[in-house]
Amino acid sequence: MDLDTLARNPGPWLDGSGPRADLVVSTRVRLARNLSGVPFSHRARDEQLVGVLGAVERAAKDSVSFAGGGLLRMHELTPIERQFLVERHLVSHELSDGARPRGLYIGPSERLSVMVNEEDHVRLQALCSGFQLAEAWAVAEHADEELEAALEYAFTDELGYLTACPTNVGTGMRASVLIHLPALVLTKQIDKVLKSVMQVGLAVRGFYGEGSDVMGNLFQLSNQTTLGHSEQESIESLDRVTRQILDYEERARDVMLRDARTQIEDKVWRAYGSLRYGRNMSSQEVINLCSAIRLGVALGFAGLPPLAVVNELLVFTQPAHLQRGAGRALEAPERNLLRAELVRARLERAISETGDGGRG
Amino acid sequence: MQCQSCHKNPAQLHFTNVQDNRMTEVHLCRACAEERGLVGVPATPKFSIADLLATMVDKMSTTEEERVGPVQCPSCGMHYSAFKDTGRLGCADCYVAFQSKLRPLLRRIHGSTRHVGKLPLHAEAAPSPARALSHLYDDLQRAVEREDFESAAEIRDRIKGLEKQQGAATGPAEA
Numbered sequence: 421m422d423l424d425t426l427a428r429n430p431g432p433w434l435d436g437s438g439p440r441a442d443l444v445v446s447t448r449v450r451l452a453r454n455l456s457g458v459p460f461s462h463r464a465r466d467e468q469l470v471g472v473l474g475a476v477e478r479a480a481k482d483s484v485s486f487a488g489g490g491l492l493r494m495h496e497l498t499p500i501e502r503q504f505l506v507e508r509h510l511v512s513h514e515l516s517d518g519a520r521p522r523g524l525y526i527g528p529s530e531r532l533s534v535m536v537n538e539e540d541h542v543r544l545q546a547l548c549s550g551f552q553l554a555e556a557w558a559v560a561e562h563a564d565e566e567l568e569a570a571l572e573y574a575f576t577d578e579l580g581y582l583t584a585c586p587t588n589v590g591t592g593m594r595a596s597v598l599i600h601l602p603a604l605v606l607t608k609q610i611d612k613v614l615k616s617v618m619q620v621g622l623a624v625r626g627f628y629g630e631g632s633d634v635m636g637n638l639f640q641l642s643n644q645t646t647l648g649h650s651e652q653e654s655i656e657s658l659d660r661v662t663r664q665i666l667d668y669e670e671r672a673r674d675v676m677l678r679d680a681r682t683q684i685e686d687k688v689w690r691a692y693g694s695l696r697y698g699r700n701m702s703s704q705e706v707i708n709l710c711s712a713i714r715l716g717v718a719l720g721f722a723g724l725p726p727l728a729v730v731n732e733l734l735v736f737t738q739p740a741h742l743q744r745g746a747g748r749a750l751e752a753p754e755r756n757l758l759r760a761e762l763v764r765a766r767l768e769r770a771i772s773e774t775g776d777g778g779r780g
Numbered sequence: 781m782q783c784q785s786c787h788k789n790p791a792q793l794h795f796t797n798v799q800d801n802r803m804t805e806v807h808l809c810r811a812c813a814e815e816r817g818l819v820g821v822p823a824t825p826k827f828s829i830a831d832l833l834a835t836m837v838d839k840m841s842t843t844e845e846e847r848v849g850p851v852q853c854p855s856c857g858m859h860y861s862a863f864k865d866t867g868r869l870g871c872a873d874c875y876v877a878f879q880s881k882l883r884p885l886l887r888r889i890h891g892s893t894r895h896v897g898k899l900p901l902h903a904e905a906a907p908s909p910a911r912a913l914s915h916l917y918d919d920l921q922r923a924v925e926r927e928d929f930e931s932a933a934e935i936r937d938r939i940k941g942l943e944k945q946q947g948a949a950t951g952p953a954e955a
Contacts, residue, residue, distance in 0.1 A: 459856045459871040539868065561898070568901050574872035579886075579912065580895030582872045586882060587889055589875075591897040620890075648892020 422490070423501055426508065429745060431530040434735060438550020443666050444639065445598040445731065446547055448509075449556040449655075451564050452583045452592035453542040454574045461520075461537045469521040470698030471538045476536045476679035479570035481527045481725035485563035490527040491536075495516045500749065503510075503740035509547065514538055534565055535643040539584050540592070542567070551666075553595060553659050559649065560593075580647065590647030597662050602715045603672035604665075614639070615669055621645060622661055629751040636734075641665070673719065688716035692724065695769050701760040702752075706737045722725050725770040733763055785812035854879040894918070913942055 433446050454460060455475065458468050473493070480486040485716045494502060494511075495518045502518055505511035510530060515538045523536040535543040544567065546560035573584040580590040586596070598659050604610040614624050641662055642655040674683055691712035694705075710733055716724050735741065737759045743750050746758060781791045789809035851860040858870030860878055869875065875882060886893045894914060916939045921933040 454872065456872065460869060462866075462868055463856050463858060463870040564898075565901065573900055575900050576875070576895075578894055579875060580897065581900075582870045582875055586886055587885070588892065590895045593897075610937070645890040647886060647890035648894060648896055650897035652897075687916065 423492075423497075423504065426526075426530070427509045427741075429505070430728070430735060431508065432437060433531055433549045434492045434728065434731040436731055438552050440666065441550035441727055442714070443600055443669060444445060445600060446509075446660070447552045448545060448547050448594075448596050448598075449553070449560040450543060450545040450594045450596075451560055451581075451589045452594075453544070453564075453567075453571075453581055456572045456574045456582060457649065458541065460586065461522075461539060461541060463700055464537075466521055467555040471521050472538050476525060476534060476542060476567070477523075477750050480527075482570060483566035485532060485559075485566050486525060486527045486534075489526050489532075492524045492526065494522040494524070495520075498588035500740050500743050504744050507735065507738040507740050510545075511535060512538055512543075512727045513588065524668055527563070530537060531555035532559055534567075540588070542571070542573075551597060551662065553655050553662075555599070557595065557655055563652075588646050590645075590655060591649075591651050591654065593651050593654060595608055595651075595658050596640050597658070598638060598640050599662065599665065599667050599669075600711065600714055600718075601665070601678050602635055602637055602711055604669050605637050606676065607672045609668070609672060613665060617641065617661060617665065620657070620661060622658060635704060636711045638707075638711070673715075677719065684715070684719070685721065688712050688719075688721060688724070692716070692761040693722075695744055695763050698760045698763070699761065700756050701737075702756055703738060703759070706733060706759060706763060709771040710734050723765060726774065729766060729770045733766060736766070781807050783807065783809035785809075839935050851878060851881070913939065916942065 438447070455472055457470060458464055461469065461472075464472070473491070477491045480491070492505070494515060497505075497518065497520070502516040505524060506513060506516050508530065510526065510533050511524055512535065515524065515535045521537060525534040527533060529545060530545055533544075534670070535545070535620070544560055544564055546556045546563070548556045548559070555696065576582065581592040583589050583592055596678065601610060601613075604613055618623050621644050623642050625640045626728050630771060641658065643649075645654070645659050649657075691709040693703075695709050698705075710730050713724055713730050714727065717727055717730065736745075739752075739755055740751075742758050742762070745762075750758065783789045783791045784807050786809060789811065791807035791811045792810050793807070793808050795806045795813070852858065853870055853874045854877060855873035856870035860875055860881060863869055863878065881895055881937070915949070916935055920932055920935045920939065923929075923935060
């Protein structure tokens with residue numbers, strides 16, 4: 421697995437094929453682990469971190485889960501390449517700082533990877549398309565067991581897996597879903613829903629852009645606690661609450677369709693028009709327009725591009741993806757032109773591939 | 781309004797971060813927002829749990845530290861005050877060194893101070909008596925809570941038996 425392969429393929433977790441992919445973009449399970457006897461990453465010396473990188477690389481090489489994968493060393497990558505991995509959700513901002521011996525071991529596909537020497541020595545992550553908590557957990561757990569056969573982790577009976585930050589201690593697990601809630605935002609019910617989510621002990625992150633528009637109407641829901649509940653319990657509770665929110669969102673969509681079908685259709689098709697014919701587009705604009713298209717696809721409007729294309733646009737139009745494609749650094753105004761061009765080309769290709777995507 | 785990060789440019793982007801039942805607003809210029817990864821990467825915004833934690837720790841009184849002087853981890857040399865600043869511990873042994881301070885913090889964050897869930901393969905092979913004991917203590921508390929005193933007495937006897945066994949096997953209990 422190298423950067424060129426990644427750049428050519430949008431990644432299986434983005435293919436829009438998972439269950440409820442119209443509402444849930446992706447599911448992620450992350451496990452935090454540290455090697456016994458080595459200080460946590462920020463207190464370890466460089467040579468200790470090099471040792472951790474080597475140990476994790478050997479363990480992953482010997483495993484079945486990571487067969488065919490490989491290690492990318494952060495300090496050997498350019499800043500644009502590192503940002504590329506961040507945009508791909510494979511690497512955190514902390515890991516993307518190339519100053520210390522850090523790495524990313526990618527499995528046979530982007531579904532499974534390990535960040536090495538991030539806040540914790542090992543951050544194993546499984547990413548799945550759509551709403552697949554059980555599947556993501558199974559992938560992560562299996563890989564965890566394989567690595568554990570070769571690595572000795574810091575663990576105590578009382579506190580479980582020991583992590584640099586006490587917010588992760590115990591299971592070290594963070595399970596999350598990235599969900600799309602445009603109808604709850606449009607009908608102004610979102611605050612109420614999010615408040616109730618937080619009351620049941622889950623964390624929500626929503627992002628507001630300019631004005632009061634939520635960026636892309638995307639929200640990330642995750643378990644808040646890691647101590648005192650088993651992985652299974654945390655996943656089940658996240659699953660339960662997510663289903664409930666999806667249910668609210670669907671009801672809000674029904675109401676919108678009943679009371680304001682014309683306005684919704686207008687919003688969706690105007691968004692499509694902008695993407696299809698625009699000449700100058702910021703990253704945020706693409707994200708928001710894609711949100712409208714995603715809503716249209718979910719509502720069954722005929723003639724829109726498939727979800728896989730919408731997901732691809734979200735990822736491939738980000739700054740580092742554009743710059744890597746161009747082979748050089750680009751300033752924001754230049755990127756905005758290139759972005760619009762890329763979007764137009766991709767949508768044209770979608771039309772020729774499916775015979776759809778512009779004949780609403 | 782000025783950017784809260786560089787304090788130079790006008791704030792163009794306004795973020796509301798919802799975390800832990802609290803809403804915080806951040807106002808940034810585009811450059812600072814991009815730097816923090818808040819623009820263009822909606823799914824993986826950079827949010828610093830360490831910052832959040834640091835504020836939680838600060839809220840807890842530090843009278844004990846003031847009384848006994850700085851507490852330091854014998855293994856990695858980390859001071860408790862450094863943990864308060866960064867929200868990150870230095871090594872696995874910090875959990876032991878700062879135990880008395882971490883316990884209330886863990887309870888605040890997680891509502892619990894005991895791990896439930898997966899064990900490493902090598903730990904599963906030999907479940908420790910300490911673990912069994914701590915489970916029994918939990919059962920005892922639950923039995924008392926539901927006023928099931930018959931079970932409570934039974935569990936108490938099992939704890940006594942186990943503690944006696946353990947004492948005989950390992951000598952005085954660990955500190």
